[in-house]
Amino acid sequence: MPPTDASTDAGTTPVAADPDDISADTPEPGGRPESSDCQDTLDLRLPDELIALIAEQDTSRPARTGPDDDRREAAGTTPTEAQAPAPAAKASLAKSPDLTAFAEHDLLDDVGEWGPVTTSSGVFQLVPARIDRDLVLISRWMNDPAVAAFWELAGPDEVTERHLRPQLEGDGRSVPCLGVLDGRPMSYWEIYRADLDPLARHYPARPHDTGIHLLIGGVAHRGRGLGTTLLTAVSDLVLDHRPQCARVVAEPDLRNTPSVSAFLSAGFRFSAEVDLPDKRAALMVRDRALRAVLQPSHSQ
Structure with missing residues (x-):
């Protein structure tokens, strides 16, 4: 679970959470944050896609028929064709509506097809990353000290490749992208299913919560409110193109005050402090229901 945040300098001071404000959730010691905000505690059920994946894993295991099967499994041998599920069982599995829907469903609604948007800084577009085309550039950004302090991916290109490849070859729950502004790549993004991510263990996730990780690549683009x-723009794209998503979330490192400030200025609210395996993070939330109320600040 990479950090969310390096170099999104908004040039402002982050707003501290009011301890009397019920929207500023605080975590239970050593566990999930206990929230008194009903917006963060409803619809706590496993997503349909995750249920389908569990069912697929369970039904795809060959049934044991006796002690010989136990011995084969302990020895690590591969089942023969005769031990595989019978054709009728395979046909039944293939016809399962839940598993078919999981196999065909795009977990992030075609990020690459969202298209460009016009911002006050120019025309911006998310372009899904490719290792053969983009590895050298992304690796160079990861070796910038301001970025490496939070992403911890400094080193040769292979370090960045090991971070990108599982996303590109995975099931589509995380899509790494270049952020292209007026035709020039200038930022790196990860759009991911927060409800299917390890982050979901640390906050009351809802189905289709969508997360954002971000870094601004070029020094010239930092410190002037571009983050x-x-x-x-990107959180608007998520809400516009993912109708089932009620919230966009992020978890910048609490030490990265420019990043936290940028999220606040972009219409996110501070929800809680959460202890993640690699950092203490600020859980930031942009709610679809509050989209018209928490308007982004354009004062930067």
Whole structure:
């Protein structure tokens, strides 16, 4: 679970959570944050896609028929064709509506087809990353000290490749992208299913919660509010193109005050502090229901 945040400098001071404000959730010691905000505690059920994946894994295991099967499994041998599920069982599995829907469903609604948007800083578009085309550029950004302090992916290109490849070859729950502004790549993004991510263990996730990770690549693009502009644009893209998503979430490192400030200025609210395996993070939430109320700040 990479960090969310390096170099999204908005040039403002982050707003501290009011301890009396019920929207600023606080985590239970050593566990999930206990929230008194009903917006963060409803619809706590496993997503249909995750249920289908569990069912697929369970039904695809060959049934044991006796002690010989136990011995074969302990020895690590591969089942023969005779031990595989019978044709009738395979046909039944193939016709399962839940598993078919999971196999055909795009977990992030075609990020690459969302198209460009016009912002106050120019025309911006998310372009899904490719290792053969983009590895050298992304690796160079990861070796910038301001980025490496939070992403921890400095090193040779192979380090970045090991971070990208599981996403590109996975089931589509995380899509790494270049952020292209007026035709020039200038930022790196990960759009991911927060409800299917390890992050979901640390906050009351809802089905289709969508997360954002971001870094601004070029020094020339930092420190002038561009992070706020792009976070607003990308979270709007998520809400516009993912109708089942009620919330966009992020978890910038609490130490990265420019990043936290950029999220606040982009219409996100501070929900809680959460202890993740690699950092203490600020859980930031942009609610579809509050989209018209928490308008992004354009004062930067």
